[in-house]
Amino acid sequence: MALVWNDNMELGIPTIDAQHKKLVELCGEAFDLSKEIEDGKDYYDDITMILTEIKKYTVEHFEYEESLMKEAGYANLLDHEMEHTFFVKKIEKLNKKEYDEPQEQKEFILNLSQVLFDWLSHHILETDKKYVETLK
Numbered sequence: 001m002a003l004v005w006n007d008n009m010e011l012g013i014p015t016i017d018a019q020h021k022k023l024v025e026l027c028g029e030a031f032d033l034s035k036e037i038e039d040g041k042d043y044y045d046d047i048t049m050i051l052t053e054i055k056k057y058t059v060e061h062f063e064y065e066e067s068l069m070k071e072a073g074y075a076n077l078l079d080h081e082m083e084h085t086f087f088v089k090k091i092e093k094l095n096k097k098e099y100d101e102p103q104e105q106k107e108f109i110l111n112l113s114q115v116l117f118d119w120l121s122h123h124i125l126e127t128d129k130k131y132v133e134t135l136k
């Protein structure tokens with residue numbers, strides 16, 4: 001499955017759509033990196049960089065979304081926040097040791113980009129979609 005933005009993910013709230021697109025792009029960048037990986041080279045720094053960016057941008061996006069939901073008095077705020085927290089923990093749990101060795105790096109980044117993309121698209125399509133009426 002290609003890790004690209006799909007118009008179904010569009011919620012019609014421009015700031016949020018832009019942030020979602022950026023997150024999907026970062027998954028795509030991770031996926032692209034997996035394809036560039038050549039034997040005998042060390043991609044430790046590249047992987048750390050993209051992972052750090054994904055983490056940072058995810059936290060920013062979740063904080064933004066949560067502030068809008070709070071402002072709008074969204075009823076499912078707590079459940080939604082829990083899903084966000086779960087995802088941040090999932091990213092934080094990734095251990096640098098998992099991609100320390102060059103021979104582990106291709107599979108690590110390929111798997112990571114796919115898992116993140118699946119989680120994100122599912123979250124946008126199922127969970128984020130539910131707040132659209134309240135936030136608009």
Ligand SMILES: [Fe+2]
Nearest residue numbers: 020065124128
């Ligand atoms: Fe979101």
Ligand SMILES: [Fe+2]
Nearest residue numbers: 065123127128
């Ligand atoms: Fe969300």
